[in-house]
Amino acid sequence: MKKHVLIIGAGGVANVVAHKCAQNNDVLGDIHVASRTLGKCEAIVASVVRKTALKTAGKLQAHALDATDLEATKALIERTGARIVINVGSAFLNMSVLSACIATGAAYIDTAIHEDPLKICETPPWYANYEWKRREECRQRKVTAILGAGFDPGVVNAYARLAFDEYFDRVDSIDIIDINAGCHGRYFATNFDPEINFREFTGQVWSWQDRRWVSNKMFEVGREWDLPVVGRQKAYLTGHDEVHSLSQILKVPNVRFWMGFGDHYINVFTVLKNLGLLSEQPIKTAEGVEVVPLKVVKAVLPDPSSLAPSYTGLTCIGDLIKGVKDGRECEVFIYNLADHREAFEDVGSQGISYTAGVPAAAAAMLIARGDWDVGEMTHVEELPPLPFLQLLDRMGLPSRIRQGKIDQELLDARSERLLTE
Amino acid sequence: MKKHVLIIGAGGVANVVAHKCAQNNDVLGDIHVASRTLGKCEAIVASVVRKTALKTAGKLQAHALDATDLEATKALIERTGARIVINVGSAFLNMSVLSACIATGAAYIDTAIHEDPLKICETPPWYANYEWKRREECRQRKVTAILGAGFDPGVVNAYARLAFDEYFDRVDSIDIIDINAGCHGRYFATNFDPEINFREFTGQVWSWQDRRWVSNKMFEVGREWDLPVVGRQKAYLTGHDEVHSLSQILKVPNVRFWMGFGDHYINVFTVLKNLGLLSEQPIKTAEGVEVVPLKVVKAVLPDPSSLAPSYTGLTCIGDLIKGVKDGRECEVFIYNLADHREAFEDVGSQGISYTAGVPAAAAAMLIARGDWDVGEMTHVEELPPLPFLQLLDRMGLPSRIRQGKIDQELLDARSERLLTE
Structure with missing residues (x-):
């Protein structure tokens, strides 16, 4: 059973994830939102508070973080005690955040593939260029890393x-x-x-x-x-x-x-x-x-x-x-x-952000509950689909x-x- | 009989006017090209020289001029001895160049109406906003000013x-x-x-x-x-x-x-x-x-x-x-x-510049020959059309x-x- 969530990113999808985690904080525990711009994280916290979205009294905090800084990311994971990291920041951050999770043993979730800012549409299969190179390492360290857990992919x-x-x-x-x-x-x-x-x-x-x-x-x-x-x-x-x-x-x-x-x-x-x-x-x-x-x-x-x-x-x-x-x-x-x-x-966001953010929060709950805490790098099609789809039905995406x-x-x-x- | 031409402007239309004046310098005399950027005037002169466009040996010179500066424009007209000014610079310059012509007695030709940079599509008739306010002054000073002598207007x-x-x-x-x-x-x-x-x-x-x-x-x-x-x-x-x-x-x-x-x-x-x-x-x-x-x-x-x-x-x-x-x-x-x-x-320009520039050079020749040297502000429809159209036929626009x-x-x-x- 893992608990306490660190959300990385402060855009529209991060806002949805924060709201959905708050609505389920009896399962997920503390919620932390971190991005380069503290003000954007604070705006998300304020939005959650305004909607009184927290299911039970609990911690909800904003943090400034440059997630390309591996040491800073590791330190924030350790300081917050987060055992689940939901990375919904820029697509350029994935490998850095994944490294921090492997180092700290926290579970990793993202919703979009890693990208190199200088390249577009690289050689297929894309996952082999970055993520899959870390697959063996995740297995050895028993780190759960669910790749592409938004709507599409997810x-x-x-x-x-x-x-x-x-x-x-x-x-x-x-x-x-x-x-x-x-x-x-x-x-x-x-x-x-x-x-x-x-x-x-x-x-x-x-x-x-x-x-x-x-x-x-x-x-x-x-x-x-x-x-x-x-x-x-x-x-x-x-x-x-x-x-x-x-x-x-x-x-x-x-x-x-x-x-x-x-x-x-x-x-x-x-x-x-x-x-x-x-x-x-x-x-x-x-x-x-x-x-x-x-x-x-x-x-x-x-x-x-x-x-x-x-x-x-x-x-x-x-x-x-x-x-x-x-x-x-x-x-x-x-x-x-x-x-x-x-x-x-x-949650105060439009449907495009909503469909991407709700599944990431659901995946976090499945890790917290143990259903999806598989201790390796995995794609959603490798995991049992029914608990996920049943949860989404209840969370707003039937x-x-x-x-x-x-x-x-x-x-x-x-x-x-x-x-x- | 007026002679010697000062062309103001150094864009595509000015290039056409310079070539056409050069091809008819037996009638027009010296040719001067002036604009804010001396290099652009020199490029026009070089283009005329490259085409050996001058009909007879004669003066062809480039000058730097800020045509919004009335005194500088008057001084250049006097220094060059130009009796005909062809204004094919920015539409924002007309009133300033016209003033210099009125002051020096040189004939004035343009191809487009005066514009205020801060206004578009003012109250009609547009000419009443600027040009026609100087009509009486032109009549008194016997200054020939032919407005809109390109193709359209012209x-x-x-x-x-x-x-x-x-x-x-x-x-x-x-x-x-x-x-x-x-x-x-x-x-x-x-x-x-x-x-x-x-x-x-x-x-x-x-x-x-x-x-x-x-x-x-x-x-x-x-x-x-x-x-x-x-x-x-x-x-x-x-x-x-x-x-x-x-x-x-x-x-x-x-x-x-x-x-x-x-x-x-x-x-x-x-x-x-x-x-x-x-x-x-x-x-x-x-x-x-x-x-x-x-x-x-x-x-x-x-x-x-x-x-x-x-x-x-x-x-x-x-x-x-x-x-x-x-x-x-x-x-x-x-x-x-x-x-x-x-x-x-x-002349090294495309057709849009050509149709605008050739008529302005033709108008200058009609002033030089006396046909159109009417000693007042005038539009092309107030002048005898046949000499103009016959000249254009010979100059490339039948x-x-x-x-x-x-x-x-x-x-x-x-x-x-x-x-x-």
Whole structure:
């Protein structure tokens, strides 16, 4: 049984994690929030206090921490007595925070793969470039490190594992579909840091097809999907973390990730990219001011957190899984629908942050309860999915399942609550 | 008879004017080029020398001049002995350069209306805000000041006057249509300074309809025109200088200006404008760099002069004039077709600069010859059009005319060279 949580990061996802940990502090114990900017951590603490989110009286503290400083991170883990570290800071911090956990024996959770700021879309499988190099060390030190425990990666990996175990004798393909059918009411905005957002789409797209890595350009391969409640939605083949673990661990021949983009998003992105305004290389104006164009674009775009109060509509994220069961071809779609407004009412963040943060808090609870405290580096698809999905259902992210194929409308009518009733 | 020319400005249009004056220095005498940046004037001189453009041996000199400095401008006019000043510098300089001409008795020519840097799209008629306030003074001092002697305004004003005199008993409408059907081969570029280019389209659009000023938004009113050679082209009601003189001087009930824009230009413009990237107000990046977004956009866009060597295709600019002749309704379209590649071969600039610069040099020759040395402030539509159009035909901008109406293809076949044969 591990207790006491250190949350690293102070953005929208960290805010959600802090609220959800507070709502479950009878299980998790003390809660600490640490990031480079103390004020942002204090704002999260204040938000939790304002919502009176703490389930029982307990410790909730903000800390200033440069998480690239290994010694400082180790010291904070030891000083706070945290046995679980939830890393929802920048994607550039993972290896440093993981090292601190290995050194102190604390469990490690993150929601996104490690990135080198100077590289994009490296050689697949991505996890082999950084995380898996530490796998043996975790095993020897019996350190639990759950990689990619947000929604995607995270919950979608659990969906894949559930289908693999319960619904199929043979799985042929996993298509993860991520649709934000919400509306923020602005001309254009990104749902998280524009710099990180655009960075995801400027390189090549890796997918796993016929047991091989295939490279495409962004927005090169698009498909319209007919989904429950949100209806017909166009999504594009996109590179994403979970493709790089599911393909290797579940040995499925096809794993693809599809992200929904409206024509308007693609148009704005294309104009900015082609003009050179998404470049990370500094330019000089005629007046001699040196500036990175992408940072100017970031400065004129709305602050993503400012979108939350008026965000309406749903996200729909799920796995469309095809294969064979009892000799017959079949398919299931396992998914979640999250409502931006409900997310804001629950924790003060919009749905994109909510779907990423709630699962990380759930994973922490499963470590605290022992279910997932496996003493090694692991991906969500290697862990028992049911305790996770049952917990998420209670914490605000219920799973649904649609079985069958082809006749979508009929199937929609048969959609039912999974797991809990 | 006036002689010796001082060209103020050192951009693409100034380069064309310098080449054309050099090609006619037997009439014009000494040629001087002055702007704030001496190096740019020297580059123009070098370009003229490289093309051996001087018709006869003669003086060709570069000068540094801040043309907002009245005394310095007067002194340079006197020192060079220039009796004709061609102002093709920034639109913010007109009133200062005109003052220097009035003081020294030199003739004044410009190609675009005066602008206040802090204002856009002021109260119509625009000329009444600045230029016409000096009209009486020019008359008293017998100073020739020809306003708007580029292509549009300029040649299109002469076309209107020609139609008014020769083709109609009554003119009902003048629609000036400006199409650049050329191709620069870049994703996006403006044909002149992006800052000035975008500035033209961010305010309201004034047109003269039914003898009244009408205000529209940019890109609000569009129409497809079927034009000789360049074919069907979409153009939008746009504010432009000549509407503000033709409507008042020729007393025509309808004067409108239409500028051609492809959907691609409009899309890029709309994205940039809506994101706030065309703003002239400084913003601050997350790193604390203060910068004007429009100047960053300018810095990432191609330098307009860099487009010239590979620019292909034609511009088509003309007046579609409707009215009554001998009791019958009729229409004529008087126009020029300019070839970007031919312009580059002639003077090293692209067609947009060429069509603006050649007429200004022609106007200088008409002053030198006496035809247009009228000793007062005047617009091109107040001057005899034939000597101007005949000279332009010889200098690289031949005029054509299409008479009749409705059956465009038949009419295209009947198009013929105007005036010269």
